[in-house]
Every structure is written in structure tokens, then in C-alpha cells.
Amino acid sequence: MAFGAPYRRAADDRYQKLGSYRGASGSGLELPAFSFGLWQKFGTDRPYATQREIVLHAFDLGITHFDNANRYGPPPRAAEKFFGTVLRKDLAPYRDELVLSTKAGNPIGPSPYLKGGSRKSLLASLDHSLRDLGTDYVDIFYSHSPDLATPLEETVGxxxxxxxxxxxxxxxxxxxxxxxxxxxAELLRGAGVPLLVHQPRYSIFDRRPELDGLLELAAADGFGLVVYSPLAQGLLTDKYLGGTIPPGARARDSAFLSPDAIDDTYRERAAALNEIAGQRGQSLAQLALQWVLRQPQVTSALIGASSTWQLDHNLRALDFPPLSDEELALIDRHGVHGTGSRP
Structure with a gap:
């Protein structure tokens, strides 16, 4: 590889730093235990230099999978355009080492062709994403959400x-x-294009993959799970344990987390989980990440970061011993499904 200007050389020991890559079920593709998501903090409302520093630090730590969507911003497509700039200016020599994913299907505008699971919507969005990312292909293309108005056969097609x-x-x-x-999965298998991964929400406070049989289905149908919101939008950190909502916290300005979620019931449960983590010598966030990764069907956990320190801290979740049966039982007692969820 040539690393003259303008490219920045990545850390030579990046694959030793993370040291944990998992096969995506029936595929030969391996993903890092932690993937990096550009969901909420990579729009035009954040400084480019800070965003760039975080993404490049993630790659230096061995994170190779960067997860995007046409809707991510704000505004829509801003996160893809941001990553396309970083790819062009910094990561171009490493394109073959990156797993880039994007999604389409969630609404990004008023046009009927800027939403849904039709062939027109999905394939036109993919072409647009490739232009924004500045690459000929993405490694994973997702249907972002089911569209009940479109036949599943069309979406899969x-x-x-x-x-x-x-x-x-x-x-x-x-x-x-x-x-x-x-x-x-059945339709894709029949077409000779097996389903690689499903991306559901999963955390100590959101256990739907356990409750609705998705974990068992992933094992049976041979696809991996790339789980998002493993920290429940920050509820599974110590951010809200002090009784107030700190400046800049998602509960102040996010459409996905209401201040009403920070109630006495939440604080009691989160404080108990924090105590379990403290007894293990780790943070609540590290405990929560380790908890989702304990499942063999979970190929990777999606994390974001607002600083390189936060990224370093979260990745250290891999350094702790496995959770014991007794610890898992305690987590089950306090990690009640639905805690902090929107009505």
C-alpha cells in the first residue's frame, strides 16, 4: 500500500488490540465483536474533526465494521456523506479491510419513493448510498424495517x-x-443468497430477542445477530444515576429516549446493576456490553461514541471474565424487560 499524502497510516497492531472476531453464523465472514454505528452522532450538527478522530480511532482499535443507513444524520444521508469523506481522505488504502453496511426502507423524505421496501425505493437508495460513500459496493445491504404494504418477495428480490x-x-x-x-431467510435461501445478519435491538432492558424466539431462530436459520442499542440509549451507563439528566445527554434531546424514562424505578434497577458491575471491577456499560455478547448467536454489538475515551472504555468490556450463573441470575432480577422504554 502507498501511504503518501493524504492518507493516514492505521495502527500496525490494530488486529491485536481488539482480538475478537466472530463468524456470522453460516458465512465465512467474520465481524469484530464490536461494530461501530453512525446512527446519532455523525450528522452535520457535530464537528467533522471530532467525528473523524473517533472513526479513525475505532479502526486503529481493530473495529472493521462500520454501520450506516440512508436515514442517519441529521439530515438524512449526512452520516454516509461524512463517512465517504473519511474513506476518500483517510481509509481508501484499507477498503478491502473494511466491512461497510448501509440500509434503506425507513422514511427519509415526503416522496413515496423515499421509504418502504419496494424495488424502486431500495435499489435507488443503494445507488445513492454508493455515491455518497464513494465506493463501488457495500459489504452488507439491509432492509431497514419491514414494509407490510409491499410483498416480502419484492423486498427480498x-x-x-x-x-x-x-x-x-x-x-x-x-x-x-x-x-x-x-x-x-427462507426466501433468500431459496434464491441462493443466504441471509447473513439480522439487526435487532437487544439489551438488559430490552429482551425481545430472548422473549420472541429470535435467538433460537438465528441458530436454526443460520444467520447472525448484529445487535443495536446494547446500552439502551445510555440507560445502562452511570450517566443518570445521580438523580439528574446531565447536559448533552440523549434524554435531553433525542427522539428515542424520553426524560420520563429517568424515573425512580429505572434508577433503582440501574443502581442495582451498577453494583453488580462494581463488584466485578467494571462499569455498568462494560457489564451491559459483556451481557449481550455472551449469546453465541450475537455476532457483533453495535456501539457509538462521542469521544475516543468512551470507545476505549467500552472495548475494555472484552477484558473481564465471563459472567457466572449467579451473576446472570442477579442481572435477570434487576434487568427487567421494558425498563425505560417509550409508551
């Missing part, structure tokens, strides 16, 4: 077309119910 055209290496789905995920 668009994913198959994306893979067969070479514009995507693998197909994925996100936010699908267990039943619909199974139907999608």
Missing part, C-alpha cells in the same frame, strides 16, 4: 438483485419480527 449485481456482498434485515425474519 431487491436484496437479491443488490447482491447479484455486485453492489452488495451480503444481504441483511433489521427490525423484523421473528416470523417475518424466518420468511425472509
Amino acid at each position: 431487491a436484496l437479491v438483485t443488490a447482491v447479484r449485481s455486485g453492489k452488495a456482498r451480503y444481504a441483511g434485515i433489521s427490525n423484523y419480527t421473528t416470523e417475518r425474519a424466518h420468511e425472509a
